[in-house]
Amino acid sequence: MKKKKTKLFTKVCGLRQADNMAEIDKLGIDFIGLIFYEKSPRYVLLNQELEAEFIPTKAQKVGVFVNTDPTEILALCKQFQIPIVQLHGQESVAEVRFLRQQGLRVWKAFGVSTQIDGDLIKKMKDYVSLCEYFILDTQTAQFGGSGRSFDWESLQNYTLPQPFFLSGGISLQDAERLQSLDHQALIGIDLNSRFEKQAGIKDVNLVAKFLKQLYPN
Template structure:
């Protein structure tokens, strides 16, 4: 698919999250582009570890309502402390956090801060179902919707906890029950976005990262602009 083709999904237009941000000038440019979610990685082993580039006060001063802090199996008190000091709007849990962990985090966290739980997707849909069940155990009674998690995020499984630049088989999403709105991540690019139309239950947002970088943490803003224009193009135009 060429860059001047567009997404054909009956006027469906997902929100957009740009993750792995490290540069204030790029962040301001993304804000001017009206990007919906800004992702900051607080995982020390990541090449996009934000605290190697920005401090919590600098992040707190970024005027945006969609600041997402990404954590991997982190200490609960540390998440709460960072969320307050950086004035985060969402916490994204990208590790092996289970239902009990998430419930305790919800109790400690400012109630205005949303929680996004990542489900890492391999090749087995049964494994994906099991992972979804693990984080919703407390919500299975009385068929009530879970209240601790605001969104799921499906990403390609990786020992490095994301950032692979690889996609998983999106058809898996058609074969599982997705109980709440979700973000789609994992190797999304200008070349494969047209394939989004195969998904019956569409994501509320797309999460882009490594396919839109010059190097880890240094975003290719022109490529992101082309992606935004592609998403915003009216159906049937070129």
């Protein structure tokens, strides 16, 4: 008998509109990503509505930061009631340790240029004991949101025990392929630009269709 595939966590990242966030939340996803990177078109503070009022969701909120001062991260997480931070830049081990000591759950993103290789694994090792999860994303100058994927065949080179989310260019057409991925450390998928009507506004019907295709039963 074929082993039933374990359901992966689903994170939808880059939301910055209250109604859109509420509709995505109704789909039963696990995490919602709020991007606090000023150069991103999905920068959450571009929306005064979200800046002024915390939007309640069943999904847990993840604050996405790029090379942000840890004290600023703490302040924003307190303001938006965010328990999880995703660090997407060149944050040091010391910075990660500090945020952990303040009671935050920390995820660390690593950019994959084309393939996962030994140099990347070596860099990741320093963060294993400090991070809850890793994010494997396509390396870009914009720190994500490129709509491009890296070579998923190279996931076989990922030998660390740290659970990871797969990110970077995942689209509706990838649902069947994701069903066939079999890696013991793969714990979730991160959806972003391929599910948008415009930057920061997700297509709710498209996300729903993807989830139905990924888990038809």
